[in-house]
Amino acid sequence: MAKRFSVSEYADGILSGNRVMLSRAITLVESTLPTDQALAQQVLDVVLPHAGRSVRVGITGVPGVGKSTFIEALGLHLVREQGKRLAVLAVDPSSQRGGGSILGDKTRMNELAAHPQAYIRPSPAGRSLGGVTKSTREALVLCEAAGHDVIFVETVGVGQSETAVHGMVDFFLLLMLAGAGDELQGIKKGIMEMADAVTITKADGGNELAARRARAEYQNALHLYPLAPSQWSPVVTTSSAVTGQGVPEVWEVVQRYVQQTQESGYFQRRRQEQNLHWLHETIRETLETRFYQRPEVAQRLAEVQQQVMDGRKSAFGAAEELLGL
Numbered sequence: 001m002a003k004r005f006s007v008s009e010y011a012d013g014i015l016s017g018n019r020v021m022l023s024r025a026i027t028l029v030e031s032t033l034p035t036d037q038a039l040a041q042q043v044l045d046v047v048l049p050h051a052g053r054s055v056r057v058g059i060t061g062v063p064g065v066g067k068s069t070f071i072e073a074l075g076l077h078l079v080r081e082q083g084k085r086l087a088v089l090a091v092d093p094s095s096q097r098g099g100g101s102i103l104g105d106k107t108r109m110n111e112l113a114a115h116p117q118a119y120i121r122p123s124p125a126g127r128s129l130g131g132v133t134k135s136t137r138e139a140l141v142l143c144e145a146a147g148h149d150v151i152f153v154e155t156v157g158v159g160q161s162e163t164a165v166h167g168m169v170d171f172f173l174l175l176m177l178a179g180a181g182d183e184l185q186g187i188k189k190g191i192m193e194m195a196d197a198v199t200i201t202k203a204d205g206g207n208e209l210a211a212r213r214a215r216a217e218y219q220n221a222l223h224l225y226p227l228a229p230s231q232w233s234p235v236v237t238t239s240s241a242v243t244g245q246g247v248p249e250v251w252e253v254v255q256r257y258v259q260q261t262q263e264s265g266y267f268q269r270r271r272q273e274q275n276l277h278w279l280h281e282t283i284r285e286t287l288e289t290r291f292y293q294r295p296e297v298a299q300r301l302a303e304v305q306q307q308v309m310d311g312r313k314s315a316f317g318a319a320e321e322l323l324g325l
């Protein structure tokens with residue numbers, strides 16, 4: 001177990017921008033030990049009033065689309081040209097990479113990682129989507145309290161992690177390849193609908209024309225969707241992380257979105273809704289965990305399950321019985 005500090009040591013460290021303390025606090029929120037969790041919640045309570053002032057951007061796309069290369073290019077633009085402080089978090093549930101992580105196991109984002117205004121945190125390894133979502137949300141709050149004004153949350157682009165990330169960010173960016181076809185890219189319809197912007201990556205060299213064509217196609221396709229509650233029409237761009245073409249433009253789109261939705265009040269409303277959703281999600285999960293941890297339940301569960309499987313008990317009746325214990 002890692003060395004533990006007092007609540008004020010963590011909080012003061014985070015608020016003064018001490019990245020070692022920030023990392024330690026994130027390790028605490030990722031811990032499943034009840035004592036670590038209790039301490040983490042106290043730290044979160046103290047720093048929460050200092051959080052919430054960043055722009056949160058979710059970034060998704062299939063593996064190989066160029067996420068990490070793009071994040072490095074856009075990230076360097078933000079820290080160098082825009083004077084931003086950037087944190088990059090990742091959601092990678094139950095990583096198959098033997099304890100590795102999508103950010104940690106590759107030599108990716110080297111330049112960005114070395115920049116003093118950037119903070120890169122890999123996804124905790126071997127956690128369920130629920131677990132990694134919770135810890136990423138909390139890490140996001142800690143990063144904001146530490147003074148980062150832009151937060152990127154990256155997904156690996158498979159399964160349900162896009163929905164989870166969409167639920168914790170202000171702006172959702174989808175990276176796509178030209179000419180690969182929606183199905184090939186594992187892009188489900190719902191994901192396109194979540195996107196506030198799409199950028200066709202690797203728009204360089206011989207790929208440029210195809211990228212521009214894909215841009216027009218996706219722009220047309222997105223126009224067919226009904227306008228989102230944000231009243232924002234999704235934007236499609238092309239970009240190359242190699243030449244840098246189109247990379248700053250993506251940030252301009254994000255800024256335009258933030259300005260428009262802050263003026264309309266949608267930005268604030270959506271964050272409130274996300275917080276409420278999170279409240280109920282936490283209650284549901286906590287109740288469920290406590291329920292299954294009860295010794296009476298644990299003792300009866302296997303037998304009752306068998307009875308349900310054999311058709312000797314209805315699922316409803318069995319649930320009632322266990323809940324009544």
Ligand code: GDP
Nearest residue numbers: 062063064065066067068069202204240241242
């Ligand atoms: P990820 O799996 O989505 O994070 O993708 P990576 O960032 O690791 O990129 C996958 C591959 O595409 C790597 O070999 C990159 O060098 C390459 N790549 C990424 N961005 C670009 C780009 O803008 N242009 C070109 N030509 N190649 C790129």
